[in-house]
Amino acid sequence: MSAMAAGSPEALPAYESLIAGRRAGVWAGLQRAALSVLSAGYRCGIGIRNAWYDYGVGVRSLPVPVISVGNLTVGGTGKTPMTLWLCEQLRREGRKPAVLSRGYRAAPGTPPDELAMLTHRCPQAVFVAHPDRLRSGLLAIESHGADVLVLDDGFQHRRVARDLEIVLIDATCPFGYGHVLPRGLLREPLSSLRRANVLVVTRADQVSAGELDALCRTLAKQALDCPILRCVHRPAGFTSLDGEPVESPAPSRRVGLFAGIARPAAFEQTIAGLGLSAVPLRWYRDHHAYAPEDVAELAALARQQDVECLVTTEKDAVKLVPLTTTWPCPVCVVRVDVDFLGGDDTILARSVRGAINEVEGSDG
Secondary structure (H helix, E strand, C coil), X not given: CCEEECCCHHHCCHHHHHHCCCCCCHHHHHHHHHHHHHHHHHHHHHXXXXXXXXXXXXXXXXXXXXXXXXXXXXXXXXXXHHHHHHHHHHHHCCCCEEEEECCCCCCCXXXXXXXXXXXXXXXXXXXXXXXXXXXXXXXHHHHHCCCEEEEECCCCCCCECCCEEEEEEECCCCCXXXXXXCCCCECCCHHHHHHCCEEEEECHHHCCHHHHHHHHHHHHHHCCCCCEEEEEEEEEEEECCCCCEECCCCCCCEEEEXXXXXXXXXXXHHHHHCCCEEEEEEEECXXXXXXXXXXXXXXXXXXXXCCCEEEEEHHHHHHHCCCCCCCCCCEEEEEEEEEECCCHHHHHHHXXXXXXXXXXXXXX
């Protein structure tokens, strides 16, 4: 079973514990040295690939504005809430956005969990999952009338030209332990940030003010003249598994947490910020595909830990709905929205509008 027992050393995956330097000893040191050798090869390959695209080789343009939302590291930085914010912003301005996803780790015949969640939250938008995002972009335009395309996890997908590059940086783990894969979690070197048009520091409330200022100064040196915005992931209420609003669990109630996400500690901190008495029950690996035996195990854990309510994420909820079961207690889903600090949402909205106007003005 692809799960990690909460509250144990395995709550941080063994691989991440290794590259973070938390595992000591000769064997761990030798492993990190071997990973560093592999990282050198990976970095070389990324450099060649980026140089290829920097010259414009193989890059294709689509006939409508394209906005990319991506990140620099492996793991969750909050792309889905940001994509939702963009879709809602574009809809308010009378646009018909389409989100293009590669469909990473989706089960055959089912949409990726991020797209399933986005469809539930913003049904007016178009969502297309396909590894070839050039083809899916044309499909969204020709068959669905999309007039703005949003590339989900698009920073490394350079085949499609984009008019605005938004890169998210998780304040709690901004630079993937300082190394590219596999020695660290960086998908590209920090120098790649020069391609960004807008940087957004997510989970800005989960670090100290001094750490946040230092991070923004570092980013400013990497991406000159690029606006650096800050946002938090704000809980926006609870729903049942089928999406119906429910009351927030009372602080006196003992709630059990479970999720299949990249950063369970951030989710745990979000719930703790609500003043709830939370017990982590099970952390599954990111994009976990739930099976009936998982539900049975969760039900058993809920009984063993004597919790009065189970709490999970929207991304997990969309995959649990089809699994018919009798839960031993209510299952609540926390809805999370992006909340910008200091009016930074106005800056981002202006950047989005400017990129669209530039494309459409040049077309005219």
